[in-house]
Amino acid sequence: xxxxxxxxxxxxxxxxxxxxxxxxxxxxxxxxxxxxxxxxxxxxxxxxxxxxxxxxxxxxxxxxxxxxxxxxxxxxxxxxxxxxxxxxxxxxxxxxxxxxxxxxxxxxxxxxxxxxxxxxxxxxxxxxxxxxxxxxxxxxxxxxxxxxxxxxxxxxxxxxxxxxxxxxxxxxxxxxxxxxxxxxxxxxxxxxxxxxxxxxxxxxxxxxxxxxxxxxxxxxxxxxxxxxxxxxxxxxxxxxxxxxxxxxxxxxxxxxxxxxxxxxxxxxxxxxxxxxxxxxxxxxxxxxxxxxxxxxxxxxxxxxxxxxxxxxxxxxxxxxxxxxxxxxxxxxxxxxxxxxxxxxxxxxxxxxxxxxxxxxxxxxxxxxxxxxxxxxxxxx
Amino acid sequence: xxxxxxxxxxxxxxxxxxxxxxxxxxxxxxxxxxxxxxxxxxxxxxxxxxxxxxxxxxxxxxxxxxxxxxxxxxxxxxxxxxxxxxxxxxxxxxx
Numbered sequence: 001x002x003x004x005x006x007x008x009x010x011x012x013x014x015x016x017x018x019x020x021x022x023x024x025x026x027x028x029x030x031x032x033x034x035x036x037x038x039x040x041x042x043x044x045x046x047x048x049x050x051x052x053x054x055x056x057x058x059x060x061x062x063x064x065x066x067x068x069x070x071x072x073x074x075x076x077x078x079x080x081x082x083x084x085x086x087x088x089x090x091x092x093x094x095x096x097x098x099x100x101x102x103x104x105x106x107x108x109x110x111x112x113x114x115x116x117x118x119x120x121x122x123x124x125x126x127x128x129x130x131x132x133x134x135x136x137x138x139x140x141x142x143x144x145x146x147x148x149x150x151x152x153x154x155x156x157x158x159x160x161x162x163x164x165x166x167x168x169x170x171x172x173x174x175x176x177x178x179x180x181x182x183x184x185x186x187x188x189x190x191x192x193x194x195x196x197x198x199x200x201x202x203x204x205x206x207x208x209x210x211x212x213x214x215x216x217x218x219x220x221x222x223x224x225x226x227x228x229x230x231x232x233x234x235x236x237x238x239x240x241x242x243x244x245x246x247x248x249x250x251x252x253x254x255x256x257x258x259x260x261x262x263x264x265x266x267x268x269x270x271x272x273x274x275x276x277x278x279x280x281x282x283x284x285x286x287x288x289x290x291x292x293x294x295x296x297x298x299x300x301x302x303x304x305x306x307x308x309x310x311x312x313x314x315x316x317x318x319x320x321x322x323x324x325x326x327x328x329x330x331x332x333x334x335x336x337x338x339x340x341x342x343x344x345x346x347x348x349x350x351x352x353x354x355x356x357x358x359x360x361x362x363x364x365x366x367x368x369x370x371x372x373x374x375x376x377x378x379x380x
Numbered sequence: 381x382x383x384x385x386x387x388x389x390x391x392x393x394x395x396x397x398x399x400x401x402x403x404x405x406x407x408x409x410x411x412x413x414x415x416x417x418x419x420x421x422x423x424x425x426x427x428x429x430x431x432x433x434x435x436x437x438x439x440x441x442x443x444x445x446x447x448x449x450x451x452x453x454x455x456x457x458x459x460x461x462x463x464x465x466x467x468x469x470x471x472x473x474x475x
Contacts, residue, residue: 131469
């Protein structure tokens with residue numbers, strides 16, 4: 001069993017520093033304490049070539065940290081890079097191939113016009129679909145329209161996700177946005193892809209997060225408390241949107257979640273706190289159903305009732321989510337795990353969920369191309 | 381516009397593949413797809429390079445094949461559309 005024994009963040013947002021400096025800023029507090037123990041580095045990053053003119057980023061980072069000879073790899077799986085990197089690190093430890101793994105998630109995306117960024121991100125689509133002018137935000141709009149129509153949900157239910165996540169972000173010192181928005185603010189904000197509005201989409205972000213993952217039996221040599229990864233599930237779905245049977249279900253989320261929970265030996269109702277992939281607000285609702293927190297078509301009611309806010313039945317995206325915390329793509333899945341680590345070790349500050357014992361994270365690639373679900377248990 | 385058709389089992393699909401997703405045959409040919417019905421439509425104001433700054437995208441059902449196409453027209457669900465291509469990709473117009 002592997003355990004997250006430490007976590008360290010940079011502030012997310014528009015940052016002056018370069019990608020390598022951001023990665024090192026997040027890793028330095030961990031390297032300061034445990035440099036001699038780290039025997040593998042996994043870097044989660046997806047777009048260093050496209051945004052930063054950098055390749056082989058894992059070796060560049062390891063040298064800047066003076067861990068030149070520590071083996072390292074880069075994991076790239078678009079928005080799901082973080083979940084995939086955690087699965088790789090967990091596998092390295094469980095197989096005995098490595099003991100103490102430094103996991104770094106980093107991305108620097110600001111500095112280009114939005115139109116260029118939208119193009120870069122849309123490069124994950126199949127050419128036959130991308131050529132129609134699709135963007136990831138437009139897919140969110142198709143999904144929102146289908147969901148509202150299929151389940152007769154009120155438009156405000158989707159907007160409430162943005163209200164909740166901005167509130168949570170206002171409590172997170174590392175979040176890109178640290179101010180609340182009202183339902184009226186969201187509903188009156190600029191349309192990006194009809195019917196979804198700008199407050200309902202994640203921003204373009206820079207940022208980095210680092211974790212130290214160790215075998216459970218040696219946790220006492222490190223921080224003494226952590227978040228144990230008790231189950232992982234990974235699932236892929238077709239990358240061809242036209243080949244999917246439904247726009248309101250993400251098969252990869254459903255299957256990955258089932259597998260992670262089964263391997264973890266717990267039920268979804270045992271989970272105290274969850275981080276989902278809310279690139280846009282409607283995704284959080286649909287994922288909350290596909291992960292099993294709510295029945296299909298009922299997630300919107302939970303959002304309306306406040307069931308997913310801190311203090312509710314199942315707090316979701318206590319970090320602020322991608323929506324408010326920001327979405328530096330390679331860092332996001334690692335940041336989800338770092339939030340769960342903080343929640344399960346009682347160090348989440350104003351966002352702390354009472355008596356949090358089991359956590360859940362869902363890192364998704366593409367627009368449902370693949371997903372990594374992870375189930376965690378607080379250990380000390 | 382062109383889509384793929386399996387000569388072995390007649391499966392039709394938008395995204396080009398080496399093997400048929402239904403029967404795994406590699407006997408794939410390209411066929412013309414000329415019209416369909418709008419399933420859903422979304423208007424965009426934040427668009428990717430190299431596309432124009434404003435347009436709508438229609439999700440279209442063409443005899444069971446789902447595809448996407450740009451349009452500058454005010455289309456609604458159920459409209460019949462013709463599908464052609466411009467310098468960027470598929471476009472559709474009401475017929």
